[in-house]
Amino acid sequence: xxxxxxxxxxxxxxxxxxxxxxxxxxxxxxxxxxxxxxxxxxxxxxxxxxxxxxxxxxxxxxxxxxxxxxxxxxxxxxxxxxxxxxxxxxxxxxxxxxxxxxxxxxxxxxxxxxxxxxxxxxxxxxxxxxxxxxxxxxxxxxxxxxxxxxxxxxxxxxxxxxxxxxxxxxxxxxxxxxxxxxxxxxxxxxxxxxxxxxxxxxxxxxxxxxxxxxxxxxxxxxxxxxxxxxxxxxxxxxxxxxxxxxxxxxxxxxxxxxxxxxxxxxxxxxxxxxxxxxxxxxxxxxxxxxxxxxxxxxxxxxxxxxxxxxxxxxxxxxxxxxxxxxxxxxxxxxxxxxxxxxxxxxxxxxxxxxxxxxxxxxxxxxxxxxxxxxxxxxxxxxxxxxxxxxxxxxxxxxxxxxxxxxxxxxxxxxxxxxxxxxxxxxxxxxxxxxxx
Ligand SMILES: Cc1ncc(COP(=O)(O)O)c(C=O)c1O
Numbered sequence: 001x002x003x004x005x006x007x008x009x010x011x012x013x014x015x016x017x018x019x020x021x022x023x024x025x026x027x028x029x030x031x032x033x034x035x036x037x038x039x040x041x042x043x044x045x046x047x048x049x050x051x052x053x054x055x056x057x058x059x060x061x062x063x064x065x066x067x068x069x070x071x072x073x074x075x076x077x078x079x080x081x082x083x084x085x086x087x088x089x090x091x092x093x094x095x096x097x098x099x100x101x102x103x104x105x106x107x108x109x110x111x112x113x114x115x116x117x118x119x120x121x122x123x124x125x126x127x128x129x130x131x132x133x134x135x136x137x138x139x140x141x142x143x144x145x146x147x148x149x150x151x152x153x154x155x156x157x158x159x160x161x162x163x164x165x166x167x168x169x170x171x172x173x174x175x176x177x178x179x180x181x182x183x184x185x186x187x188x189x190x191x192x193x194x195x196x197x198x199x200x201x202x203x204x205x206x207x208x209x210x211x212x213x214x215x216x217x218x219x220x221x222x223x224x225x226x227x228x229x230x231x232x233x234x235x236x237x238x239x240x241x242x243x244x245x246x247x248x249x250x251x252x253x254x255x256x257x258x259x260x261x262x263x264x265x266x267x268x269x270x271x272x273x274x275x276x277x278x279x280x281x282x283x284x285x286x287x288x289x290x291x292x293x294x295x296x297x298x299x300x301x302x303x304x305x306x307x308x309x310x311x312x313x314x315x316x317x318x319x320x321x322x323x324x325x326x327x328x329x330x331x332x333x334x335x336x337x338x339x340x341x342x343x344x345x346x347x348x349x350x351x352x353x354x355x356x357x358x359x360x361x362x363x364x365x366x367x368x369x370x371x372x373x374x375x376x377x378x379x380x381x382x383x384x385x386x387x388x389x390x391x392x393x394x395x396x397x398x399x400x401x402x403x404x405x406x407x408x409x410x411x412x413x414x415x416x417x418x419x420x421x422x423x424x425x426x427x428x429x430x431x432x433x434x435x436x
Contacts, residue, residue, distance in 0.1 A: 007304060010429040016342035022426035023344030028414035032286050032321075033214035033279045035414065040281070044274035054270045060248035065273030071280055072221055076196040076204070080230035082222045083273060084237050087185040087207020089266035090220030091119035094203040095153070097222065097233035098179045100125050103384035104152040106181075109138035110361040110399040112157040116183050117367045125152070126379045128389050129361050131398040134326055135311050136160055136350075136406065139398070140168035147172075150387040153179035158187030158197050159359075160408070161213075161290075161319025162312055166192045166200050173201075181205065185220075188213040189287035191317035198223050203233070208272070213286060213319060214279035216272035227254040239263040287319050289413040293420050294320035297409075300424030306332070306435020307427070310406065322408040323423075324350075330404045335434055337407045343426035346410055351403035360403060362393045 013019025044064060048054060056063040065083045073081035084090050100106060102124035108116045110129050117127040130146045133139035136159050143154055154173055156164040164182075173180045180201025184190070188206050190197045198204020203226075206212075208219035222233045231254040234241055242260050245251045268276075298309055310324040327333040333349055340347045356363040365371075368391040372378035379385065394400075409423060 007301075007428050007432075009432045010425050014339050014342065014430065014433050015344070016339045021342070021344040022429045023422045025418060025422055027344065027346055027419050027423065028412045029346055029410070030412040030414045031210060031215070032413060033212065033282060034210050035412075036279070036282050036286065037275075040278035041275045044278050045271055048270045048274045056267065056270055056273065057244040057248055060244075060250060063273065064270050064277050065268045068268075068273045068276040068280065069221070071277065073223060075280065075283070076199045076223055078199045078204070078223045079225045080223065080227070080233075082230070082233045082237055083268035083276070084220040084222060084266040085268055085272075086218050086266075087205065087209060087212075087220045088115040088119055089237065089264070090205035090207065090222045091116065091181070091183060092122050092264070093222050093233050093237045093266060094181045094205045095119060095123045095125070096236035097203060097224070097229045098153060098181060099232070100152050100179070102379060102382045103150065103386065105148060105150040105387055105389065106153045106155055107138075107143050107146050107151060108155045109157050109159070110396040111136060111159055111359060111403060112183065113185065114358045114364050114367070115185075116155055116157055117364055120155070121367070121373065121379055124377070124379050124382065126150070126385060126387065126389055127367060129391065129396060131396045132159075132402060133398070134402060135165065135313055136162055136324065136402070137164040137313070138169070140165055140172060142398075143169065144172050147176050147178070148387055150385070151176065151178055153181055155181050155183055156201070157183040157185075158190055160324070161187050161190060161321035163187060163190050163192040163197050163314050163317050165313045170200065179203075185209075185212060186321075187319050189283045190319045192314045193317070197317075199225070202226060203229055208276060208279075214276070214283050216268070216276040216279065219268055219272045219276060228257060231255055231258050235260050235263050237264060237266040239265065286413045290320040290411050291318065293411050293415050294323055296417060296420040297323050297424050297427070300421070301427050301431070304428055304431040307336070307431045320411060322410045325407045326402065327405045327407065332434075333405045333407050336430060339430045339434060340407075340409070340426055343430060345423050345426045348408055349404070350406040350408055351400070353404070360399075361396060362400065367391065368393065
């Protein structure tokens, strides 16, 4: 808990009312890993192109994808990693590795990118939507309420760099004998009570799309400590992997325990692997800088009237993509956000009525409408499905209430102390003017 600071509150009219802006320097806005691309990524990519080795199994011994997998696993402290072509592919691969399919339900949070739910549908299972709480991540109490005899797994999504309440979620999973598939797309580099996200549940899934902590343009990773889950994930991500293993004399021991089954086409290219390997070295620095900047702001503004920083299950482990505040009312959130924007701070409310944000369950039309993928591929009407999940745009009032009352100030690793000082000044100016 940050101690209450003695505030030096900027005097004068709010900028929204015609006064001078509290922010007098330009606040850096950037992507995370994408904005850190430098010589190392370029060198690796040129090496791939010069050697004309764009496919991992052309030169398995020197494969960038294989090195990326090994170093990713080592950083997370897990035994196995399988690189794939996207975050969605990582979730589908992770679900297949767990044996999830028709007849099964998987609990997903009401606030996550639609891909979390579509991955469940694409393996033939049914997503069940649970509320989030004041952490912006799934509410363990609602998760437990949503368990049915058909539930096979829970998918905690570490949203906006915030680690989920994994102690509670793991306890529920153990009690009900359910799998945990962590969606870490928005929390690469995060941890919970000293353990990297992705290494806590049965399987962890990552995305390296451009907006993520580190990027390969498109890409993903599946991680696990379980040899059977690993081998199933490897088989699930590449229809021909047993052939490539044999050709490269790299057949894993674990293969003896599984009969190969049809896999998908989710291999990562060497170009992506080359970028990923270079980006990985920057991951912890990006996250450490974001955490530092967030802490500076929280310490500067601690105890300011009317504003409440959002609860983070493990502040030492968050990726700190943004500083988030939860207001008592929608009107307060809107007023604060508008006044702060006028002061020159990049800021936004998380949900604005009418904007069809695909991160909010209400706008998942093909999920709420139970739209079959094809005529005969229909998880909800599959004869093996014995449940009867129901959806409606108003089914998660707690989630909608929290999202409409949340205001986020996005952070950048390019920010310096001068920028957080100016953001803090603006926050204090607005908070004292509106709420004291
Ligand atoms: C929480 C979450 N899950 C899954 C995904 C899907 O990742 P990708 O876009 O790489 O398929 C994303 C990406 O935006 C995401 O934010």
